[in-house]
Amino acid sequence: MSAFLFYPLAACALAGALGVVLARNPVRSALSLVVTLFFLAVFYVFLQAHLVAALQIIVYAGAVMVLFLFVITLLNLESDSGVRERPALAAAGFLAGAVVAILLAKGLLDSTVPDARGVTLGETFGTTKVLARQLFSEYLVAFELTSILLLVAVVGAVVLAKRTVEEGERDEARTMAAAEAETEAAHRVIAAHEAAHDHLDHGHAPHSGPGHVHAPAGGHH
């Protein structure tokens, strides 16, 4: 990859990464992450990994980040919500970040990058057929385990969501029953009220205000 394409593109990817951390608005932060993911896909293209680039955009930029944005816009999160008021949370975040940074730095320093100068790539390098052959022969176990993991996650998500729906329905039934009971009680009160009025009309009952008669209705739950 020629340097005069690499540096501007790398600058864009880094600007996106900085934006994720520095943006105060969660939507802008998520958008910056999309920018970084997009430029990473561009780097994969330069490294002849077209399939990985396409999958990166479909899965991360096209699906995961859309879900993130969906949640953020639906919850309408305020800028800087909460972290500033909770120093413990900020400290924990800083600590976790520092651990990840140290681990990454150690991994980078320990690894040796093979010298790629002068290496010519074969015609089929990075094509889907070659990748698929590797994936379904040498890495078959890892591939199948990953698909089982994803399947478990999907089933788990459905089970969790379903339980809340059922609980919601049960809650709804309970509310309905309570409402019915309340209506019944109200009817009884109205009947008593009318009876009292009847008495009043006949001039026999002691005078009691309607407020007294209605009082039990409010506390009847």
Add this chain to the structure above:
Amino acid sequence: MDWVIGGIKSLAVLFMVLNVSAFLLWIERKGSALIQNRIGANRANLLGVMPFNLGFVNTLMADPLKLFTKEDFVPDKADRLVHSLAPFLSLFPAVITFAAIPFGDTIEIGGRVIELQAVSLDVGVLYISAMVSMGVYGVVLSGWASNNRWALLGSIRGSAQMISYELAMGISIVSMILLYGTLDLQEMVRAQGGLLFGFLPAWGVFYQPIAFIILLVAGIAESKRVPFDLPEAESELIAGYYTEYSGGKQAAFMLSDFAEIVMVSGLVTTLFFGGWQVPYLGKEGSGSPIELGSLLLTVLQLGAFTIKVLFFCWLQILVRWTVPRFRYDQLMSLGWKAMMPIALVNMFLTALVILLVEQSR
């Protein structure tokens, strides 16, 4: 030299997509008038000197002029940056998707073989579905940034709809990948060159009619047009996610809608209707019923591709002005309970048949 050729091809494709999209604006106005027994756009005349109503020239000049000279209004308390960004996030993927679609066979100029395709991609189909999935951002962000409840409702509807129909679209594309055994769109078009039973062109639609219908319906749903225009249903949500847009940004949204029509037509043509293939015609020595020299053949193939794409553009406009709008729950149950299971069954049957055919060999 490769850079120059690549640049020329990219510019040509971009030019064609943008112009066909703008041209569709006029076709839609006149076409809807034709369908509804009206006259349609007939007031735009250049300084009153045009002897007759050269409708499309005038309308094509007047409409953009009107849109771009309007006030660019941004609502109070809107996120100004994201509000301005959203229309272009909507337009960008719609326009660049066409880069992977081949519009002709290879030509030879000065001993150099040039593929008539803006970018020859090994993963062409995946590139298209990646760009289609990027189109959701414009919808989500425009609704959120507008600080308007109708707009937000429209963008939530729009993104839910696009994500739902992407699944059916993707699965029907998978059955085409199984059929052709490649992800390269140019290879897919080449595979559709021969004849079936000696008389039928070997187009994908004759192998996979169900996948074709699902892809076309999902494509119309992806471009958010009637009967799937719930995100911008004017009787319910004003104009949905672009309620708060005016002038040039509104024009960008409209242009991206039309560019999506062109993109869906290009994809359908490439996957199911032989792309640039002209039935019964072939290169010299290819064994086709009629064999032609390379230059004449290339011109005919470019013409065939254009006609096929324009036909599907017109079909989508016809659908838009003929079919009434769905209700939102009908839209969701069509996507999840009808189209996705049918597409899945179709995919498994395709895989089974291909397996049996390969084993019998």
